[in-house]
Amino acid sequence: MNLGKKLYLTSMDMQNNTRRMLALIAPLAVSVLLCSCSSENVAGGGPSGTEAGNAITAQILIANSPAANARVKLIDQSSLDGNGYIATANENGIVTIENVAVGNYTMEAMLNGASLQLPVEVIDTKGMDLGSQTLEKSVYIGGSITDFIADSTSEGLDSLSSTGFVKFRGLDHSAFVKNGKFQVFGLPAGNLNMVFIPSVPSGTKHDTLDVSIKVAAGDSLTTLKPKTEQKPQDTTPETPKNSTLLIEDFEDGDNHNLLAPEYTTGGFGGMWSLTSNPNFMFFNITPEITAATAFNPFIALIQDDGNGGKEVHFKAEFPDTALYKQQYLCFGMYIGNLGWSYNLSSVDSIAFDAWGKGSGEIQISDENRKVSNSSFAVPIFTAGKYPIELTEKKKRYKIAFADILPNEEDRKSISTLAIVFHTDAELHFDNLEFIGKDLLNIWKQD
Numbered sequence: 001m002n003l004g005k006k007l008y009l010t011s012m013d014m015q016n017n018t019r020r021m022l023a024l025i026a027p028l029a030v031s032v033l034l035c036s037c038s039s040e041n042v043a044g045g046g047p048s049g050t051e052a053g054n055a056i057t058a059q060i061l062i063a064n065s066p067a068a069n070a071r072v073k074l075i076d077q078s079s080l081d082g083n084g085y086i087a088t089a090n091e092n093g094i095v096t097i098e099n100v101a102v103g104n105y106t107m108e109a110m111l112n113g114a115s116l117q118l119p120v121e122v123i124d125t126k127g128m129d130l131g132s133q134t135l136e137k138s139v140y141i142g143g144s145i146t147d148f149i150a151d152s153t154s155e156g157l158d159s160l161s162s163t164g165f166v167k168f169r170g171l172d173h174s175a176f177v178k179n180g181k182f183q184v185f186g187l188p189a190g191n192l193n194m195v196f197i198p199s200v201p202s203g204t205k206h207d208t209l210d211v212s213i214k215v216a217a218g219d220s221l222t223t224l225k226p227k228t229e230q231k232p233q234d235t236t237p238e239t240p241k242n243s244t245l246l247i248e249d250f251e252d253g254d255n256h257n258l259l260a261p262e263y264t265t266g267g268f269g270g271m272w273s274l275t276s277n278p279n280f281m282f283f284n285i286t287p288e289i290t291a292a293t294a295f296n297p298f299i300a301l302i303q304d305d306g307n308g309g310k311e312v313h314f315k316a317e318f319p320d321t322a323l324y325k326q327q328y329l330c331f332g333m334y335i336g337n338l339g340w341s342y343n344l345s346s347v348d349s350i351a352f353d354a355w356g357k358g359s360g361e362i363q364i365s366d367e368n369r370k371v372s373n374s375s376f377a378v379p380i381f382t383a384g385k386y387p388i389e390l391t392e393k394k395k396r397y398k399i400a401f402a403d404i405l406p407n408e409e410d411r412k413s414i415s416t417l418a419i420v421f422h423t424d425a426e427l428h429f430d431n432l433e434f435i436g437k438d439l440l441n442i443w444k445q446d
Contacts, residue, residue, distance in 0.1 A: 055098045056120070058130035059089075060109050066093030067135055070111040074120065075170050077104045080195060082172035106170035108188055113138050113263055113443075117171065117188035136217035138262065140440065141194070142175075142183035142246075147223035149196055149209045163308070164198040176251045178309065183246055186262035189217040220440065242348055245439040247432045248272075248333070250310045255298050257333055257432075263443035269337040274298045274314075275330045283329065284317035298331070311353075311430040318424055331427070332363075332418025336443055341368045341413045344401065348436040350417070351398040355391055358425030362386040364404050366413045384410065388419070390427065398435070 056074070060067040068091045075084035084105070089095040095109070105120040107130070114135035122128075141148075145166070162180040167173070168187070175182045177196070192213045215221060222243075248257045260270025274297040280289055285297075293300040305311040316329050335342045344364075365383045384405030388397065405411050419427070434442075 055096045056100055056122070056128050056130065057094060057096050058107070058118075059132045060093045060095060060111075060116075060135065061132055062093075062111055062114055062135040064134075066091065067109070067111045067114075068093060070095070070109050070135065072097070072107065072109045073172050074100065074105045074107050075172060077106050077119070077170040080167045080169055082167075082174065084172070107133075108171055109133065109135060110138070110186060110188070111135060112265060113186070115139075115186055115188040117190050136189050138185065139187040139189055139192075139215045139218070140183070140185055140220045141187060141192075141213070141215070141222075143181065143222035145177050145180050145182055145196055148194065148211055148213075164196060167195050167197065169193040169195065176249075178249065178251070181246075183258065185259065187215070189215055189219070242435050242437060243439060244351075245434045245436075247434055249431050250302050250312060253299075253302050253310060255296050259443060260336070264337045269340075270334060271338070272298045272331075272333045274301060275332075277326060277328050278319065282319040286315040301331070305428075305430065309430075311428055313428050315426040316421065316424065318422075327422065329421045329425070330418050331420075331429070332416055333432075334416055335414055339368060341366050341415045342442050343412045344414045344434075344442060345408055345411045346436045346438050346441060347401050347411070347434045349398055349400045350432065350434055351396060352432045353394055353396055353428070353430040354388070354419075355394045355428050356426040357390055357392070358421060358423060358427075359387065359389045360419050360421040360425060360427075362388060362399060362404055363416075363418045363420055364401075364411075364414055365416050365418075366410075367415045369413060390425070394428070 058072075060070045060072065062070070067089055070089040070093065072087045072089060072095045073082075073084050074087075074097055075082065085097045085100060087095045087097050089109070089111075100122050102122050102124070105122065107118045107120050109116050115138045116133055116135050118130065118133055120128075120130065145164075162177070164177045166175045166177055166182050166184060168184075170193070171188070173184055173187055175184045177198075192215060194211050194213055196209045196211075198209075211224065213221070213224065246258060252258070255272045256264075257270040257272065264270050276283060280297060287300050287303070289297045289300050301312045301314045302310055303313040305313075312331070314331075318327055318329070335344070350362075363383055363385050386399055386404045388399075401411055402408075405414075419429070421427075
């Protein structure tokens with residue numbers, strides 16, 4: 001396939017424009033007044049620094065500058081549902097929340113991969129000014145759930161379901177636990193109260209398991225078990241081992257990869273799409289792309305996997321090749337922000353589950369690379385290709401990045417990853433992972 005075609009259709013461009021307009025309008029509406037609960041006993045009357053006098057206020061900073069448009073939530077400290085008062089900081093980093101009921105809360109703020117949490121006790125009807133609060137690097141927690149709860153005294157740990165949910169009291173963070181594994185990005189530094197809620201048959205008794213975790217800014221925590229001490233006589237430096245980072249399992253049912261909410265801006269990054277040449281109307285695609293999914297055909301492809309989870313699944317019959325010589329169907333993902341390229345040299349390989357019928361090719365490319373051509377610049381696509389033949393039974397593919405793009409310099413500038421078909425095919429696809437070292441650094445821009 002010639003990836004000179006963008007991953008999104010004209011209809012997708014229309015959607016993006018609409019969403020950009022909404023993204024500009026939404027903060028204006030949110031900043032007026034946001035309250036999720038009511039009470040006769042509410043905070044008010046304190047110095048807010050704004051025209052609204054009865055409010056709780058704070059100034060949110062990032063790198064010693066106002067954190068304009070930082071998202072702020074005030075959540076009951078005991079809550080696990082993440083619901084609470086929501087507000088957005090203005091251009092000066094000032095956030096105002098009115099009509100807060102008396103109680104104990106956690107204020108959480110986040111912007112561009114940085115976050116903070118602050119305990120807030122509202123004891124009377126006097127407003128309060130929380131002063132300046134600075135965002136720090138967010139925290140990652142993930143891995144095997146048993147590495148975090150293995151020391152729990154709760155009975156029946158060995159018989160716990162390998163699925164469930166991880167939640168954090170007083171914060172708006174949760175993650176699905178599948179096959180005993182989970183990942184949570186964007187957590188604020190400090191003391192965290194993590195709760196595992198196992199999925200069990202209806203009517204079965206079970207306990208939620210709580211664990212207290214203290215984390216510093218920028219931590220990447222994968223276990224609470226004590227590390228094995230190195231033998232005194234063993235002075236050989238240990239070779240850094242590859243780690244695995246789950247990019248997408250489609251359980252959230254949306255068109256953004258799992259990292260997009262924490263590592264992209266404006267709500268348009270890390271997007272999945274389905275595109276074709278010629279237009280979809282000439283293909284026979286199952287499930288059918290309807291008017292409701294025409295703005296983003298990819299959404300229609302997220303299907304139940306038959307085991308309580310979700311996957312991408314579709315069948316595609318191509319039009320007459322005599323009429324369309326360069327036809328293709330492209331199922332792909334932007335690594336991060338649209339218009340940005342990322343250094344994937346730390347990725348050793350990619351892995352994913354796939355099966356079905358037909359053959360295609362993995363392609364990774366940089367849609368943003370330019371070259372001067374006397375009077376104008378045109379895009380050059382670094383299109384690395386690797387053929388795959390689908391099997392009828394589920395198969396775990398693991399493909400070295402160097403086999404797709406042999407030139408390491410090319411792997412330092414990547415914007416998209418895709419699977420491309422040129423003939424009839426059926427695809428089941430799930431659990432895309434990157435394998436390598438320092439994988440979260442991919443999304444950090446200099």
